[in-house]
Amino acid sequence: MDDAPQTVYLDHAATTPMLPAAVEVMTTHLGDVGNPSSLHASGRSARRIVEESRETIAQALNCRPGEVVFTSGGTESDNLALKGLFWSRHDADPSRVRILASAIEHHAVLDALHWLAEEEHAEVELVAVDSRGRLDLEQLRASIERDPASVALVSVMWANNEIGTLQPIEDVVAICATHGIPVHTDAVQAVGAVPVDFAASGVDALTLTGHKLGGPYGVGALVLRRELTLTPLLHGGGQERDIRSGTLDMPAIAAFATAVEHAVKCQPEYAERTTALRDTLIARVTEVVPDAHVHGDLDDRLPGNAHLGFPGCEGDSLLMLLDARGIECSTGSACSAGVPQPSHVLLAMGCDEEGARHSLRFTLGRTSSEADVDALVEAIGPAVERARGARS
Amino acid sequence: MKVVAAMSGGVDSAVAAARAHEAGHDVTGIHLALSRNPASYRSGARGCCTIEDANDARRAADVIGIPFYVWDLSDRFHEDVVEDFMDEYAAGRTPNPCLRCNERIKFAAVLDRALALGFDAVATGHYAQVRTGPDGTAELHRAVDGAKDQSYVLGVLTQEQLAHSIFPLGDTPKPQVREEATARGLLVADKPDSHDICFVADGDNAGWLREKLGERAPNHGGAIVDAATGEELGRHDGTFGFTIGQRKGLRLGRPAPDGKPRYVLDIEPVSGTVTVGARDELTVDRITADRPRWCGAAPQATLEGTVQLRAHGNEHRARVTVASTGVEIDLLDPAQGIAPGQAAVIYDDTRVVGSATIVATARVGAPA
Numbered sequence: 001m002d003d004a005p006q007t008v009y010l011d012h013a014a015t016t017p018m019l020p021a022a023v024e025v026m027t028t029h030l031g032d033v034g035n036p037s038s039l040h041a042s043g044r045s046a047r048r049i050v051e052e053s054r055e056t057i058a059q060a061l062n063c064r065p066g067e068v069v070f071t072s073g074g075t076e077s078d079n080l081a082l083k084g085l086f087w088s089r090h091d092a093d094p095s096r097v098r099i100l101a102s103a104i105e106h107h108a109v110l111d112a113l114h115w116l117a118e119e120e121h122a123e124v125e126l127v128a129v130d131s132r133g134r135l136d137l138e139q140l141r142a143s144i145e146r147d148p149a150s151v152a153l154v155s156v157m158w159a160n161n162e163i164g165t166l167q168p169i170e171d172v173v174a175i176c177a178t179h180g181i182p183v184h185t186d187a188v189q190a191v192g193a194v195p196v197d198f199a200a201s202g203v204d205a206l207t208l209t210g211h212k213l214g215g216p217y218g219v220g221a222l223v224l225r226r227e228l229t230l231t232p233l234l235h236g237g238g239q240e241r242d243i244r245s246g247t248l249d250m251p252a253i254a255a256f257a258t259a260v261e262h263a264v265k266c267q268p269e270y271a272e273r274t275t276a277l278r279d280t281l282i283a284r285v286t287e288v289v290p291d292a293h294v295h296g297d298l299d300d301r302l303p304g305n306a307h308l309g310f311p312g313c314e315g316d317s318l319l320m321l322l323d324a325r326g327i328e329c330s331t332g333s334a335c336s337a338g339v340p341q342p343s344h345v346l347l348a349m350g351c352d353e354e355g356a357r358h359s360l361r362f363t364l365g366r367t368s369s370e371a372d373v374d375a376l377v378e379a380i381g382p383a384v385e386r387a388r389g390a391r392s
Numbered sequence: 393m394k395v396v397a398a399m400s401g402g403v404d405s406a407v408a409a410a411r412a413h414e415a416g417h418d419v420t421g422i423h424l425a426l427s428r429n430p431a432s433y434r435s436g437a438r439g440c441c442t443i444e445d446a447n448d449a450r451r452a453a454d455v456i457g458i459p460f461y462v463w464d465l466s467d468r469f470h471e472d473v474v475e476d477f478m479d480e481y482a483a484g485r486t487p488n489p490c491l492r493c494n495e496r497i498k499f500a501a502v503l504d505r506a507l508a509l510g511f512d513a514v515a516t517g518h519y520a521q522v523r524t525g526p527d528g529t530a531e532l533h534r535a536v537d538g539a540k541d542q543s544y545v546l547g548v549l550t551q552e553q554l555a556h557s558i559f560p561l562g563d564t565p566k567p568q569v570r571e572e573a574t575a576r577g578l579l580v581a582d583k584p585d586s587h588d589i590c591f592v593a594d595g596d597n598a599g600w601l602r603e604k605l606g607e608r609a610p611n612h613g614g615a616i617v618d619a620a621t622g623e624e625l626g627r628h629d630g631t632f633g634f635t636i637g638q639r640k641g642l643r644l645g646r647p648a649p650d651g652k653p654r655y656v657l658d659i660e661p662v663s664g665t666v667t668v669g670a671r672d673e674l675t676v677d678r679i680t681a682d683r684p685r686w687c688g689a690a691p692q693a694t695l696e697g698t699v700q701l702r703a704h705g706n707e708h709r710a711r712v713t714v715a716s717t718g719v720e721i722d723l724l725d726p727a728q729g730i731a732p733g734q735a736a737v738i739y740d741d742t743r744v745v746g747s748a749t750i751v752a753t754a755r756v757g758a759p760a
Contacts, residue, residue, distance in 0.1 A: 316461065316463070316464075317505075317509060320420075320459075320461050320509070321509065321510075323459065324420075324459070386508070386509060386510055387509070389508040389509075390504075390505050390508035390509045391508075
């Protein structure tokens with residue numbers, strides 16, 4: 001019972017440990033009284049920390065402080081951007097009914113779009129990706145140019161959460177800019193992992209979240225270009241320029257800012273170290289399991305992402321066998337009642353259902369080490385062999 | 393042993409998993425996702441494939457302190473159990489999908505996968521006992537709680553399957569299992585028992601079949617005929633709405649001349665004719681069954697024992713003759729309302745000898 005192996009955490013894309021400095025900031029402020037919206041000294045003191053956090057994040061991402069809208073995290077930021085921009089753009093001109101997005105967006109985007117299509121009569125078009133999971137820019141261009149005036153917005157993620165492929169955001173922005181179409185990007189996996197410069201990117205709205213970069217759960221932001229108007233989802237006290245009402249979670253926001261600042265400052269070094277470790281992981285795993293193969297783009301890729309296919313295995317059998325050895329990873333796909341569904345990302349990349357089911361996602365982070373890779377390499381061979389035997 | 397505990401989200405399988413864990417086994421909890429479109433919340437009658445049930449199973453595993461996963465067997469379940477259920481009804485028979493599920497899913501697909509993944513056995517919350525017989529083989533016996541005994545639905549298990557099965561509740565009465573669940577802090581302690589067919593969400597079998605059978609059943613509509621006179625007494629919209637021995641729901645306008653209730657005596661799936669008659673016409677004392685499955689070695693040519701003909705049904709003393717194609721059962725205690733498609737499970741005292749699927753019956757006094 002007590003011989004449970006030490007945990008080898010290879011699921012940093014799901015969530016990554018909080019930075020000790022962020023834990024310290026958060027716990028320090030948990031005892032503070034003062035609603036940032038109150039006018040007295042305690043309120044002003046809390047407000048000051050929120051505004052300093054906003055400035056810290058703005059500096060790290062190269063946006064204006066007033067462009068940072070604090071939210072409860074990635075899902076809310078995505079919903080706010082998509083629904084808010086669709087409503088405001090459609091209200092301004094009812095002929096704007098189309099929304100274009102990549103076929104491999106996170107469910108926070110895809111399901112929000114599905115809702116807009118079902119309930120708000122949006123015409124959603126999902127743009128294809130190639131076999132490496134990279135957006136088909138020509139299809140995007142053709143789709144827009146068919147009727148540019150009808151496009152309310154475009155949403156393309158900065159980096160894919162499952163297979164780690166970076167998207168050509170610069171090209172997406174260039175295509176949309178010609179027609180004055182706003183671009184939203186879900187950069188939840190990208191901030192701190194690759195360079196993200198809001199102003200230079202030219203995107204109009206950008207989603208980020210705390211717990212993917214060393215901050216706490218339950219806090220995130222939508223960076224929204226100042227000139228854009230957006231219809232709010234939440235109505236109430238009028239916080240965040242009336243875009244997002246709700247009492248500001250000062251301790252979480254302070255810790256979030258600490259984590260963003262650290263992650264962005266350390267990004268170059270993090271990327272170098274993690275890419276090297278990731279490449280080692282892939283090389284050593286494929287040495288043990290020669291027919292294992294990498295999904296996604298080998299170059300334009302998140303540093304920590306190793307998404308591997310193991311032909312002849314059920315991903316969930318493999319996950320269970322590794323879990324029993326203390327090695328934690330993901331099948332990388334959405335669940336329904338805990339049942340892994342074949343990944344919509346892999347299917348969009350042209351994998352068949354079988355290929356989409358035999359994959360595992362290993363993701364490295366700030367705290368990953370060579371020892372984690374050693375443990376995986378030791379366990380993966382027998383696990384794959386056993387999982388193959390379980391297929392009937 | 394490394395044990396997979398199948399956890400439905402109900403109280404029995406939760407306590408079974410806890411007992412296996414406490415006995416020192418290395419237990420992993422598994423919830424079987426059997427429905428292709430799991431509903432978020434259970435509706436009306438209890439099923440066992442809702443998301444809520446999966447969550448209940450997960451919380452029980454948390455409390456016990458064992459790992460927990462969901463295994464998706466929905467495709468296998470649909471092919472082997474749901475399709476079979478529909479085929480059987482379309483053919484005018486009355487199948488028992490729980491036996492089929494035990495035979496093909498829980499102690500086959502799940503057990504095979506568990507063994508391949510390095511486990512030694514599957515534990516479930518069934519009320520039955522596995523004992524080691526004098527010759528060292530695994531024997532299946534009735535549970536001590538006669539009212540809850542589920543050895544009938546396990547009568548399809550072979551020696552190989554039994555040797556890898558653990559039923560931790562077989563020695564305990566149900567009320568005690570509920571008390572134990574409470575004492576162990578398992579929040580499912582008060583959950584009602586499940587008793588309907590799990591994939592028929594609202595318990596409306598006929599309604600479900602009417603919707604799903606479609607082209608499979610050639611008998612949408614047919615006559616309800618009096619056995620004695622051959623007179624057409626009414627019409628129906630599908631033989632799948634009937635089972636042998638059924639009295640309710642015939643919706644016949646006129647009472648029988650003798651004023652006594654009428655019962656379904658026979659179902660003819662091709663013509664769609666449902667024959668009804670008096671209760672004593674239902675009494676049978678000879679049964680022919682095929683597809684025998686023996687829990688151990690096949691018995692000698694003739695066996696004096698008992699048979700059970702439906703879940704929670706009575707025991708009937710019987711002489712069972714093993715033939716090349718199946719078994720012939722002579723009932724010393726005649727039975728009523730025996731439907732082809734149901735299983736006859738054969739017992740030697742408390743021990744399950746095997747089972748076979750009923751294909752035909754003969755009324756008392758009918759020539760052999």
